[in-house]
Amino acid sequence: MCGICGIVDQNQANHQLIVPMAEMLRHRGPEKAGYFHQNEISLGHRRLSIIDLQTGDQPIYNEDRSIVVVFNGEIYNYLDTRQQLSERGHRFTTNSDTEVVVHAYEEYGLSFLKDLNGIFAFALYDTPNKRLILVRDHFGVKPLHYWFKDGVLLFASEIKAILLHPAVERRPNRQALHCQLNLRYNQGEETLFEGIHRLPPAHYLIYEQGRIHKVCYYQLPVNINHNIKENEAIEGIRFYLQQAVKRQLISDVPIGVYLSGGLDSSTIVAMMSQAGVNPIPTFTLGFNEPTDEFADAALVARHFQTEHTTTALTPEPLQRFPETIWFAEEPKINLLQGFHMSEFVACSLKVVLGGLGGDELFIGYDIYKYLHAVQWMLKSQLGSWQRYWAEPLSTLILKIQQGTKILKWDEYRRGLQMLLAVGSLERFYLILRNCWDFDWELTHTIYQPDFYNAPLTPVSSYFDEIFEACRELPPLDAIAYVEFHSKMVNDYLLVDDRMSMAHSLELRVPFLDKDLVEFAFTIPASLKMKHGTTKYLFRKAMTGILPQSILRKPKWGFAVNPYEQFKKDLKQVAERILTPEFVKQQGIFNYAYLRRILDYPPHPRLRWHYNYLWVVLGYTIWEQMFINSDNFKKRLLQTEEYYH
DSSP states (O other): EOOOOOEHHHHHHHHHHHEEEHHTGGOOOBBBBEEEEEEEEEEEEEEESSSSSTTTOOEEOTTTEEEEEEEEEEEEEEEHHHHHHHHTTTTOOOOOOHHHHHHHHHGGGGGGGGOOOOEEEEEEETTTTTTEEEEEEETTTTTOOEEETTEEEESSSHHHHHSTTTOOOOOHHHHHHHHHHSSSSOOOOHHHOOOEEEETTTTTEEEEEEEEEEOOOOOOOOOOOOOOOOOHHHHHHHHHHHHHHHHHTTOSEEEEEEEOOOHHHHHHHHHHTTOOOOOEEEEEOOOOOTTTTTTHHHHHHHHTEEEEEEEEOOOOOOGGHHHHHHHSSSSOOOOOOOHHHHHHHTTTOSSOOOOHHHHHTTTHHHTHHHHTTTTTHHHHHHHHHHHIIIHHHHHHHHHHHHHHHGHHHHHHHHHHHHHHTTTOOHHHHHTTOOOTTSHHHHHHHOHHHHTSSSOOOOOOOOOGHHHHTTTTTTTHHHHHHHHHHHIIIIIHHHHHHHHTTTTTTTEEEEGHHHHHHHHTTTSHHHHHTTTBBBBHHHHHHEEETHHHHHHHHHHHHSSSSSSIIIIIHHHHHHHHHSSSHHHHHSSSSOOHHHHHHHOOOOOOGGHHHHHHHHHHHHHHHIIIIIIIIITTOSSSSSSHHOOO
């Protein structure tokens, strides 16, 4: 993995920024820096050496140096592509996967992108045509951000590098913050920085003659095979999983596994064992909480005779919360576990495999239990009843519950509102995923008047296009498609990339192998989940491969429990930072509501409230770090300032 950045600017004086921009990304590639400059274009690269340790430094060029690329990620099918290109007369000067990009572009133009199998974000400059092309992989595993105004284009793996340019004003994006408070992530191209966007997955951006335009080069097929038999699906799962893991073992350095003790990570260990990897380094993180999975992980480690090590979070995890926000550039609730896990693993290795994607492909999250229970209702079209009766009744339920001021009843209120939304799959799903701005009255509870009186776009509008793409699918299949194109990309993958790269650790995701993903989405959800059992089909596919106790194990999730966190240090840190004076001056959040949460007796049913408190606290740290600091790159607000 690496970090990439670039400048397109007629003002030559600004091109000296390419070096500090790359330095901002040093953690993504601590081993070597490389640069390209020609006329109005500058490219920067920081390298973490994984493949071709000797000759793979970047930028990399074609034979006559007319095409140049800086690349972040891996191409797992590059050897096949390289052979095809060699047979067509292309000469290679390195053994890296990156070099196939410049030659494939020469040979096929941009049509070669759809055939790549990997995780990547890269910038390619076509010198003869004065064309700069930015590309992001099919499923959004690797990040790429850009800013464009008045003919100036800036891009980077992380936003902090873009912020160095004097033309970029550091302003918070109100709409993106509203999304964060609803979803705990930002959907679409928005970031918390106004004017800075992220290139969507499976897209490329072309800069030519002072203008930019984006093109989608791939779309995951919506093509369910309702005739597939259970045994055929099981055989396919095993085949494509084995193939995916074998592909992602390509490396010139050792590879380990994040082993949570759950089904997905245990499966990766099993596939590595079948591929002949020995020994397999495995790593497990706990939270000092009752749901720790040390025993299950140890069972898998013994079964496959791995080299297993464990660690646990400190009793006061928020001590390093500001540090995680610096790397994530968002105030997310699920940063700490990945940050500590990556730090732990990076002491031993540079590459690790993780199990992300298994739940999205094979119906693994608990939300599917709710969806499965009412799917017959979700298929119905309630039409006018929804508009004239259900929605007003939902509003009435909110007003009644809000009037009681009993916070632990919020969970029941949301459950009732979710049932009243069964005539709209999109509304039902978003309420299930904690979206609250269907009830605009809540904006008066959560925000200060100056914030809620300004126009805010409903969060649901970011999902309309995705739901339209899968509207012909049955409810469970449709939600799996939506989750894959929303929460997985903009929440889970973002966290995995930023927290692993914070420690110069490459994290690969075998479940997101392109062939495996396409096959998995041909299997109907009615086969993947049966009798209310999530991952029914996947469990059957792993029968005889994994220990029975792992196959029977329910979904735990690799996350800090917000209720336990509130009792540890979330309350005390929030009270210290979110004072009435500070919150009023900030002008966003309603202090009375924050105070109500802080004063309410701790209760497991206040998970949403503790997560909300976490995001508010995180946003405050983010704002001070990136927006209000005169010199943000020095990170003036260090951990000790916040914690003590």
